[in-house]
Amino acid sequence: MEERKNVDQELVLRVQAGDKQAFDVLIMKYQQRIVHVITGFVHDPVEALDVAQEAFIKAYRAIPNFRGDSAFYTWLYRIAINTAKNHLTARARRAPLHDVDASDAVQIFDAPELKDFETPESNLMRDELEQSIHDAIDSLPDETATAIRLREFEGMSYEEIALTMGCPIGTVRSRIFRAREAIDKEVTTVMGGRE
């Protein structure tokens, strides 16, 4: 298989080459996940956002030395964890004793006791969003639904999906895009009443 350069790597290279806006894309891409990770440590919403901001700033300052030995998110994740721990230490709170692998983060941070950050309203909105997204996927043509499911739930690359579904990568990209458009209509409807 042809080695395809990861988009994150490309964005990092651009930041290293002086393109600050490429870092904005990385922020947009990972802000939810990073805040999600930080809320496992810092339960106050305002503090969590402050810590997330600090983590991204630290990442920007350290990015000249990022050589891509690990995935960008893994690297960013570690910075976020360390920043959250330092924040807790500074506040003389007790930080968790052990590092958590990125792969374990979802399970650990989904623990009910770590959901203090969430409000009833945000929970309701999340539930509505989840439901509307699943409804949207269920209403898609089979091939489109399969493509988005393989991508989002199975974590397959476009190339792997193309092999699985026996179609060109361009077709996979189109199907996933059409699925996202359908999902986006639902998301916009749900979120439209909240903003």
Place this chain on the structure above:
Amino acid sequence: MSVNKNEYLSALVDGELQGADLDWVLEQLAHNPKVQAQFHRYQLASDVMHDTVGFNLSQASQHNLTQRISAALVDEPVYSGSTPNATTESVEDNKVVPFRRGFWKQATGLAMAASLGAVAVLGVTSSQYATGPETTLAANTTSTVQTVSTLNTASNRWTVGEPEVANRLNSYLVNHSEYTGASGAFSYARVVAYEDE
């Protein structure tokens, strides 16, 4: 070509965009608020599906965080694109470099083994000749009465200042070194020596 634009955004969410397409999308994201909002929604839907939503789901909140961070980075340097500077601060550089896992366990074991080796070498030689030097010396020469008495009064201890005792000790030390070297055995007592008291 609104459809293509959003398709590129979708591919960007999936990390599947390359080259000129990526250039074009990045340019749009930098300057077009509608494109930014669209990207946020695509990304948010993906995060919801992965259950990795971390904060208020409104787009306004997400925009705010991005803008806050961007504003905070305004005074940060723009990197030159040269090879990463070794003196630039990095996350890794901020940490004390830890020893390899198990290092202290290994070091403790080695230290204990070295101590036991030293005790064994000196203990064996001294126990073998605990009585040897004094009887030999006492029998062979009358001029070594003082040495004998010294050795007798300090049982199992040699007065290393005495030439014969020194010669004997040196002999054992040389034998020890040669044996451990020739046998291929690992010498835990790498350096064995003695000093005059």
